[in-house]
Amino acid sequence: MSEKVLMKGNEAIAEAAIVAGCRHYFGYPITPQTEIAAYMAKKMPKIGGTFLQAESEIAAINMVYGVSSTGKRVMTSSSSPGISLKGEGLSYMAGCDLPALVVNVQRGGPGLGGIQPSQSDYFQSTRGGGHGDYHMIVLAPASVQEMAELTVKGFELADEYGITSMILADGTIGQMMEPVSLDFDLKPMPEKPWATTGTKMAREHNITNSLSLVPEELEKFNFARYEKYKKIEENECRYEEYMTEDADIILCAFGIAARVSKNAVNEARSKGIKVGLIRPITLWPFPKAPFAKAATHAKAFISVELSMGQMIEDIKLSTECKVPVYLCNRAGGMIPDPKMVMDMIEKVKAGEN
Amino acid sequence: MNYKRLTLLCGHYGSGKTNIAVNMAFELRKQREKVAVADLDIVNPYFRTKDSEKEFRESGIRLICSDFASSNVDLPSMPADLYSITDDKSLSIILDIGGDDRGALALGRLSEKIIEENDYEMLMVINKYRPLTRDAQSTLEIKNEIEFASKIPFTGIINNSNLGAETTAEDVLDSLEYAEEVSKLSSLPIVMTSVESGLYDALKNKISNLFSLNLQAKII
Numbered sequence: 001m002s003e004k005v006l007m008k009g010n011e012a013i014a015e016a017a018i019v020a021g022c023r024h025y026f027g028y029p030i031t032p033q034t035e036i037a038a039y040m041a042k043k044m045p046k047i048g049g050t051f052l053q054a055e056s057e058i059a060a061i062n063m064v065y066g067v068s069s070t071g072k073r074v075m076t077s078s079s080s081p082g083i084s085l086k087g088e089g090l091s092y093m094a095g096c097d098l099p100a101l102v103v104n105v106q107r108g109g110p111g112l113g114g115i116q117p118s119q120s121d122y123f124q125s126t127r128g129g130g131h132g133d134y135h136m137i138v139l140a141p142a143s144v145q146e147m148a149e150l151t152v153k154g155f156e157l158a159d160e161y162g163i164t165s166m167i168l169a170d171g172t173i174g175q176m177m178e179p180v181s182l183d184f185d186l187k188p189m190p191e192k193p194w195a196t197t198g199t200k201m202a203r204e205h206n207i208t209n210s211l212s213l214v215p216e217e218l219e220k221f222n223f224a225r226y227e228k229y230k231k232i233e234e235n236e237c238r239y240e241e242y243m244t245e246d247a248d249i250i251l252c253a254f255g256i257a258a259r260v261s262k263n264a265v266n267e268a269r270s271k272g273i274k275v276g277l278i279r280p281i282t283l284w285p286f287p288k289a290p291f292a293k294a295a296t297h298a299k300a301f302i303s304v305e306l307s308m309g310q311m312i313e314d315i316k317l318s319t320e321c322k323v324p325v326y327l328c329n330r331a332g333g334m335i336p337d338p339k340m341v342m343d344m345i346e347k348v349k350a351g352e353n
Numbered sequence: 354m355n356y357k358r359l360t361l362l363c364g365h366y367g368s369g370k371t372n373i374a375v376n377m378a379f380e381l382r383k384q385r386e387k388v389a390v391a392d393l394d395i396v397n398p399y400f401r402t403k404d405s406e407k408e409f410r411e412s413g414i415r416l417i418c419s420d421f422a423s424s425n426v427d428l429p430s431m432p433a434d435l436y437s438i439t440d441d442k443s444l445s446i447i448l449d450i451g452g453d454d455r456g457a458l459a460l461g462r463l464s465e466k467i468i469e470e471n472d473y474e475m476l477m478v479i480n481k482y483r484p485l486t487r488d489a490q491s492t493l494e495i496k497n498e499i500e501f502a503s504k505i506p507f508t509g510i511i512n513n514s515n516l517g518a519e520t521t522a523e524d525v526l527d528s529l530e531y532a533e534e535v536s537k538l539s540s541l542p543i544v545m546t547s548v549e550s551g552l553y554d555a556l557k558n559k560i561s562n563l564f565s566l567n568l569q570a571k572i573i
Contacts, residue, residue, distance in 0.1 A: 004519070
């Protein structure tokens with residue numbers, strides 16, 4: 001008998017979260033991520049967990065803040081406009097160094113936009129999302145299997161560093177169905193001596209709080225937090241390289257755009273054009289090393305995105321602008337197809353010769 | 354298959370109802386002149402029978418569907434010509450219903466007339482490789498929830514057990530026992546086993562009432 005099950009990307013996130021020990025889900029429905037909430041609503045009551053449909057996204061993220069303070073694994077999920085509403089809560093959680101998993105299954109924007117897939121929340125998520133000096137770990141799955149794996153990883157990293165992990169998916173990966181194995185090597189959950197679990201008159205009060213009355217103190221917290229971010233940047237960059245070693249043209253893409261790009265790499269190679277792909281899996285921390293390495297031999301980069309080219313800044317910073325970066329994109333809910341990427345490859349190649 | 358005037362496809366979310374509905378419509382069109390597909394999915398704005406609108410038109414199959422299906426307007430709405438399903442008895446119709454009990458609610462206001470006319474099959478599509486219907490017991494739970502919401506009792510089962518593009522003939526054969534158990538516990542016949550057309554030849558001598566599916570186009 002097969003060990004795999006057939007799941008939608010959104011369902012894979014929900015089930016993987018349960019496997020990772022998450023028993024608290026708070027959310028407010030929005031397409032195209034509603035299956036996460038629907039799955040949790042069906043499953044949580046059966047396993048002694050909590051599913052709660054909050055009155056708003058703002059309420060949901062603050063419930064996440066509360067449960068996280070008690071040391072439990074907790075999550076919320078939404079899609080682009082809903083994540084904007086959660087921005088304040090995300091910033092408060094960062095100010096308290098609280099771990100949590102937040103899922104953004106992006107749709108086209110800005111504003112209410114549409115319900116078709118998009119990657120246009122790249123800036124919002126990689127630069128923090130809310131106000132203040134902070135970051136989230138941002139994970140970009142490119143398959144239903146990765147939706148599950150990165151959910152588990154997201155919880156583990158969140159607990160390890162005291163940070164919010166965000167799964168930055170898009171409507172396509174959320175909605176597509178693929179076989180998934182839910183067999184994970186789980187790390188044991190770390191101790192959380194800071195959790196507000198009751199003193200039992202045996203210790204000092206634990207307090208989760210993002211308000212500092214003394215600016216000198218607040219500055220100290222911010223410097224310390226950025227020491228932590230430095231460690232994350234050193235240790236947690238993830239990426240996939242595909243046929244980059246001898247490549248003249250490097251495609252850069254994450255999520256669904258990386259799947260399209262991989263097809264284009266194969267087609268280009270069959271025509272004798274040396275093309276490779278770098279797929280960042282962590283968008284923050286951005287994996288600068290493979291880009292810097294590729295810039296020593298590649299003649300051009302093409303960023304393939306479902307946005308107006310939001311990743312280009314990070315590519316240029318990573319390569320110190322040594323090589324031109326072109327954009328091949330669709331926006332507003334549209335997806336580039338392999339032919340469009342192939343046309344761009346040929347155009348760039350012609351320009352290079 | 355021997356079609357009644359109305360063929361209703363219900364089942365767990367993502368069990369494969371829409372692909373079966375599309376293929377049934379084309380088969381039914383070969384047998385009858387006036388055929389329609391009713392897309393009554395109020396759960397999912399994506400992957401609708403409406404996605405095959407062009408092919409239906411070319412084959413002379415009428416589509417009964419909300420104007421907002423497969424659009425950016427995420428409205429769980431009913432088609433304007435909903436009542437042709439029960440009122441126009443010259444039509445043979447495949448009804449594609451949304452997943453789970455939430456989707457089956459769409460049948461609520463049609464159920465009385467459908468049962469009164471009594472020329473229908475109410476088929477439950479099952480897939481043992483879906484995480485919430487991995488065994489007969491959990492499948493029956495969903496069956497009961499759907500019957501409660503739709504107010505129409507099931508008359509048969511379609512075994513559509515698959516693992517998407519990775520499905521092997523073995524996976525399908527391994528699901529037969531599960532389908533038999535669902536059938537036994539519910540006293541419903543297995544009216545067909547459906548497989549992707551690429552697996553049809555490998556299985557046609559091993560499974561009776563095998564139905565070949567051409568899948569709706571996928572983007573990537």
